[in-house]
Amino acid sequence: xxxxxxxxxxxxxTPTPETSLYxxxxxxxxxxxxxxQGLFLDAGTGLxxxxxxxxxxxxxxxxxxxxxxxxxxxxxxxxxxxxxxxxTYLYLPEWLMLLPDFFCQCGFFPVPFDQLKxxxxxxxxxxxxxxxxxxxxxxxxxxxxxxGGCLGYRAMADGSVLVYTxxxxxxxxxxxxxxxxxxxxxxDLAVVDAQYNSADYQPGFGHxxxxxxxxxxxxxxxxxxxxxxxxxxxxxxxxxxLEKSLLELTGGHDLKVQVAHDxxxxxxxxxxxxxxxxxKQPLSQYSYRSMYRLGxxxxxxxxx
Ligand SMILES: [Zn+2]
Ligand SMILES: [Zn+2]
Numbered sequence: 001x002x003x004x005x006x007x008x009x010x011x012x013x014t015p016t017p018e019t020s021l022y023x024x025x026x027x028x029x030x031x032x033x034x035x036x037q038g039l040f041l042d043a044g045t046g047l048x049x050x051x052x053x054x055x056x057x058x059x060x061x062x063x064x065x066x067x068x069x070x071x072x073x074x075x076x077x078x079x080x081x082x083x084x085x086x087x088t089y090l091y092l093p094e095w096l097m098l099l100p101d102f103f104c105q106c107g108f109f110p111v112p113f114d115q116l117k118x119x120x121x122x123x124x125x126x127x128x129x130x131x132x133x134x135x136x137x138x139x140x141x142x143x144x145x146x147x148g149g150c151l152g153y154r155a156m157a158d159g160s161v162l163v164y165t166x167x168x169x170x171x172x173x174x175x176x177x178x179x180x181x182x183x184x185x186x187x188d189l190a191v192v193d194a195q196y197n198s199a200d201y202q203p204g205f206g207h208x209x210x211x212x213x214x215x216x217x218x219x220x221x222x223x224x225x226x227x228x229x230x231x232x233x234x235x236x237x238x239x240x241x242l243e244k245s246l247l248e249l250t251g252g253h254d255l256k257v258q259v260a261h262d263x264x265x266x267x268x269x270x271x272x273x274x275x276x277x278x279x280k281q282p283l284s285q286y287s288y289r290s291m292y293r294l295g296x297x298x299x300x301x302x303x304x
Contacts, residue, residue: 001137001160001268002032003189007046008260010167010195010207010229011070021236023262025049026070027229029164029191033157034269037135039063041153041164046262047074057085061133063125065166066150067096075100076109086118093151094124127151142183144168145176146206152183160268163187163222167229170212172203180208180216187222188268191260194227197242210242218255228260 007025014024026044039061040047047062060080065071080086092099100113100122113120125131127143137157144150146167155162163184170180184190195207210227217225230239243259250257258264 001034001155001157001162002038003162003191003266003268004030004032005046005191005226005228005260005262005264006030006040006049007042007044007074008228008230008262008264009044009070009232010193011232013045013070013073014232018235018237019232021261022230022239022259025262026073027065027166028074031137031155031157031162033135033137035135037133037137039133039135039137039139039155041065041155042071042166043075043078044070044072045074045077048077051079054079054083054086056083058087059134060086060088061091061135062088063091063139063151063153064093064096065144065152065164066093066146066148067099068148068167071166072099072103076103081116081118081120084117084119087121088118089121089123091123091125093149094126095149097122097124125151144183145171145179147204150206154187158269160188161186162268163190163192165190165192167206168193168208169204169206170208170216177212177216178219180212181219184217184220184222187217187220189224189226189266190217190220190222191226191228192217193229195229195231200231214249214255214257217257218253222255224256224258224266226258226260226264226266230260 007028009024009026013026025046027042028044028046029041032038041063042065080088104112125141127141130140132138140154141151144152144166150166152165170176192213193207194210194213196209198209198211201209239259246257
């Protein structure tokens with residue numbers, strides 16, 4: 001399974017010099033099975049860079065966690081929605097089936113959603129639902145703790161398990177901490193909402209402190225934990241310090257932890273590093289630039 005972080009910022013996009021290294025695009029993950037077919041989890045601004053020049057026809061699958069702007073605003077800029085040969089399956093939490101229409105009716109986007117050139121099939125999804133896509137990727141939805149409701153997703157393919165929490169707050173108390181561990185159980189890779197740290201955590205705002213995820217992931221036996229949905233006020237300098245402290249904290253432990261950045265790509269399972277998921281546009285130039293400036297080598301990280 002091939003996982004590409006296309007957007008790692010929470011709440012609002014941050015196209016500023018102070019955040020350009022880790023990236024300012026809002027929530028979006030691209031997930032592909034070893035056969036090259038895949039899906040997108042969330043449709044923040046990070047979705048815009050996916051398939052800028054897609055083939056004339058195809059099938060896309062986009063799963064939304066909830067309706068907050070940082071998770072949906074990129075949907076209208078997803079190229080397949082504007083191409084007659086494409087069918088996009090849009091998996092909407094069941095309470096959001098009319099969300100695309102409301103946005104257009106309010107003047108958010110000039111073209112009514114039902115008049116887009118591409119075919120869109122809306123699929124209601126709720127916690128507890130599971131389905132297997134034609135790509136072979138199995139997806140399960142679970143309830144996340146977030147104001148207004150939110151879904152998280154567990155994606156399974158090629159013998160690997162990815163857990164993406166969407167927006168999720170680990171509330172104080174033993175029960176909530178145990179529940180967070182249960183969400184992550186069995187994950188080879190867990191990508192989690194770590195907007196806060198224990199010092200700036202805002203109870204009830206719907207997001208977690210990264211320290212709590214460390215505890216939950218260790219309990220659940222997660223192999224690799226990726227912290228995402230960074231607070232819009234979190235600068236590159238601060239995230240860099242966090243990354244450094246995580247290395248020191250987890251060095252020598254079974255649990256690997258890292259801070260997500262736009263363009264971070266992880267390959268799970270025995271298939272090992274392969275070519276880019278989309279050879280025409282493996283990563284945006286923006287992502288490459290960010291990685292170079294951070295001193296990362298563009299490429300892949302094998303996790304098993
Ligand atoms: Zn969010
Ligand atoms: Zn939210």
